[in-house]
Amino acid sequence: MTTSKQNDLSEEERKEIQSAVNGDSAAFARLIEQNQQQVAALMWKYSRDAATHEELVQETFVEVYRSLNSFRFQSPLIFWIKKIGTRVGYRYWKRKKRNSKQITLSQITLEEITDSAENPNSAQEAGETLQLVLEQLPPRDRQVLTLIYWEECSIAEAAELTGWSQSLVKVQAYRARKKLKRLLEGLES
Amino acid sequence: MTSDHMNPEQLLSKLAQQARREEIPSVDVTHTVLEQLSSPQVVSASSLQDYGPDRIWATAAVCAILVASITFMLDSDYLLGESEPVLDLLQTAQVDS
Numbered sequence: 001m002t003t004s005k006q007n008d009l010s011e012e013e014r015k016e017i018q019s020a021v022n023g024d025s026a027a028f029a030r031l032i033e034q035n036q037q038q039v040a041a042l043m044w045k046y047s048r049d050a051a052t053h054e055e056l057v058q059e060t061f062v063e064v065y066r067s068l069n070s071f072r073f074q075s076p077l078i079f080w081i082k083k084i085g086t087r088v089g090y091r092y093w094k095r096k097k098r099n100s101k102q103i104t105l106s107q108i109t110l111e112e113i114t115d116s117a118e119n120p121n122s123a124q125e126a127g128e129t130l131q132l133v134l135e136q137l138p139p140r141d142r143q144v145l146t147l148i149y150w151e152e153c154s155i156a157e158a159a160e161l162t163g164w165s166q167s168l169v170k171v172q173a174y175r176a177r178k179k180l181k182r183l184l185e186g187l188e189s
Numbered sequence: 190m191t192s193d194h195m196n197p198e199q200l201l202s203k204l205a206q207q208a209r210r211e212e213i214p215s216v217d218v219t220h221t222v223l224e225q226l227s228s229p230q231v232v233s234a235s236s237l238q239d240y241g242p243d244r245i246w247a248t249a250a251v252c253a254i255l256v257a258s259i260t261f262m263l264d265s266d267y268l269l270g271e272s273e274p275v276l277d278l279l280q281t282a283q284v285d286s
Contacts, residue, residue, distance in 0.1 A: 025223055032219045040216045054216050061222045117203040126207030133204070149201040150208065180197040 009073055017077060021069050028068075032061050035078055039085050045146050046089030048131060056092060060085040079160075086147070086161040093139040113184075136183055141176030148173055 009017075019027035036057060043056040063084045071080055116129040130150065134142045147158040148169075155173075159166045 025226075028226075029219050029223060032222055036216055036218055037213070041213045044211075044213050050214060053214065054218060057216050058218045058222055058225065061218060062225055065222070065226055113200065117200050117207070120204075120207045123207050123209075123211035126204050127211045130201070130204040130208045133200070145201060149205040152205075152209075177197045180201075184197060184200070 009076065013077065014073060017068070017071065028065060035081055036061070038078055039081060042082055042085045042151070043089060045150050046092055048128065056088055060088045063088060083161050090139060090143050093142060097139055133180070137176060137179055140172055141179055144169060144172040145176050145180070
């Protein structure tokens with residue numbers, strides 16, 4: 001993940017955040033403008049549908065506003081915002097899992113997936129394939145693999161973002177990889 | 190899985206490496222978020238600030254009415270089961286039957 005855990009908030013940023021906490025909507029607007037592209041990049045992993053994607057970004061910032069007074073200035077603001085975004089995205093997957101029909105992996109061959117990984121026609125195609133593969137897993141498995149592989153989080157960062165313990169993240173990732181292996185083997189047979 | 194196929198870790202790493210180069214659609218949610226936050230359903234970080242004096246007074250008035258009603262009922266022994274008129278009515282009904 002590109003976000004460092006080092007706390008490098010400048011005095012100016014602290015003042016801006018404090019103003020937003022105190023109800024200064026202009027300060028909060030600036031805070032959204034500064035961080036929304038990074039949040040958009042995160043939420044793109046949760047939905048590639050343009051309308052849903054925008055809604056998830058919005059929902060994240062509404063939750064940021066509601067919880068801003070609990071921000072303790074101990075990590076960079078964007079890391080804290082991403083923590084909220086991760087939970088918003090996870091909730092969305094859980095809702096979606098309950099009431100949607102997804103494309104199953106049986107509609108795509110293992111050959112196509114491997115080709116897409118080795119020689120993708122575009123980054124977009126790789127993103128679509130990656131999402132299709134991860135979509136086959138339950139939300140918890142999908143969450144941990146998305147954070148570790150796609151967001152490039154360390155175990156500690158994934159634990160911080162999800163609110164799970166580091167050992168749970170490791171166990172969950174191990175199980176998720178096993179499930180994925182079985183899924184891919186199923187495609188081969 | 191045959192040897193010429195990647196294991197899940199390799200597959201995920203390769204796909205993710207490519208996918209990270211994808212151009213993410215740009216969004217501008219500033220206006221919609223602020224609009225959503227200005228609606229009364231959203232409780233702000235500074236809590237009661239968004240509720241305004243009218244709403245606070247209305248809540249206080251309802252609480253005062255509730256307290257007054259409970260006090261009245263306790264004073265008139267209504268809740269202690271010694272309500273004479275009700276007992277009288279019951280006795281009359283028994284005699285009538």
